[in-house]
Amino acid sequence: MGSLLKLTTIVAFSLLLLSNAAANGEKAYLQGVKSYKAGEYKQALVFFKRAENLGYKNPKVFYNQGVSFIKLKQFRDAQNAFEQVQSDAKLGAISHYNLGLIADQLGEEKSAQVHYETALSTTNNKKIQTLSKSKLQPKKRSKVKQKTLWTMYGNVTAGYDDNVNLVGEDEASNISDQFLQGFFKFRLYLPMDFRFATSLFEQQYLEESEQNFRVVKLGFDRPFKFKNWRITPAVDFSHAELNNESFQDTYDFKLTAKRRFGVNRFSFQYRLSDLHPVSDFAFLAGTRQRFRTTFQRPTPVGKLRFRYQLEVNDREDEANESHSPTRHSGEIKLTYDFTKQLDAFVETTYRVSDFSSKGSGSSRQDDRVQFAIGASYRLNKTWSLEAKVEHTDNQSNQAGNDFERNVWTIGGAASF
Secondary structure, rough: OHHHHHHHHHHHHHHOOOOOHHHHHHHHHHHHHHHHOOOOOOHHHHHHHHHHHOOOOOOHHHHHHHHHHHOOOOHHHHHHHHHHHHOOOEEEEEHHHHHHHHHHHHHOHHHHHHHHHHHHOOOOOOOHHHHHHHOOOOOOOOOHHOOOOOEEEEEEEEEEEEEOOOOOOOEOOOEEEEEEEEEEEEEOOOOHEEEEEEEEEEEEEEOHHHHHEEEEEEEEOEEEEEOOOOOOOEEEEEEEOOOOEEEEEEEEEEEEEEEOOOOOEEEEEEEEEEEOHHHHHHHOOOOEEEEOOOOOOOOOEEEEEEEEEEEEEEEEEEEEEEOOEEEEEEEEEEEEEEOEEEEEEEEEEEEEEEOOOOOOOEEEEEEEEEEEEEEEEEEEOOEEEEEEEEEEEEEEEOOOOOOEEEEEEEEEEEEE
């Protein structure tokens, strides 16, 4: 990893030059240069992206975004940035070399080899040629094979819920309580670009122990590239418990496709869930399908994300009540970086749920609005503090299903 940062740093400083772009874009670019030299890589990214948005389209902007992402160890983002200039006459070879190093870091050996070969064949730069040849030597590749890559993330949160949600019912209890919750995820990178992941989520209430909830999940996925798309098929199994007793087993198939168009990012996801609850919740058995599309881009006021999701359910249901809603939801989220350590977000979601009538029961429709605001403060590269406030307002045409709910949480997170 040291050679990656050393090379990209040297090349980055050689690229920090003026161009004839629009004045505002040029100014933002120079501010990015200044921040980069000061070691403020996150702030440098903000300026480099602003320069791009203001019309400064020189390939150096994308390259320096990639360099800054590497400094922050955000390798997927660095990969996307270097891909924008991999065909450039001047920056293509070094970009391919950096893409090879990133692929090695992510355990994608075949992709790394292709990038090294491309870098070697498209440059007369002796240093890049020497470095590329060294990476293509069998001894070097065998070391990559033996390297086990893994990531780990966890958080612990304390909170207060003024209207505890009933698990399995998606309804409010009209009871308030304090709770403690935690989430842990471990991912292991396997040969042939396969990945294994396991996670644990647990929520414990101070008094309402009947709503204590636990989910254990494990699964595999295998990302690959198709033209300019990153495709990831995945299979998961999860086991859920309610009040320390079995509640539901779920089998999931998920397919995700992502692509970047300049600074714009698109993703599409399909998820099929086969649900097997215990007998007390047999009416929830069946299938659930979710179709989700996401668009995000940086703006002068922060990173903006739009998301739409369609959910279709086919459950066993009850004689006079449907548990098979068709749901449409839309979400807008804005994240703003105040400093290198502190960022905040605001998010609003609207969801409409249409429950088909069953037997003599009347058709039900729920309209739900959620609003959330939160902040995160990074203590260092591993640890961070987080806080969030969320308000939910659910309106229904069926009596007894109107409710409001407020949840406050504060906690810490760590990633390795």
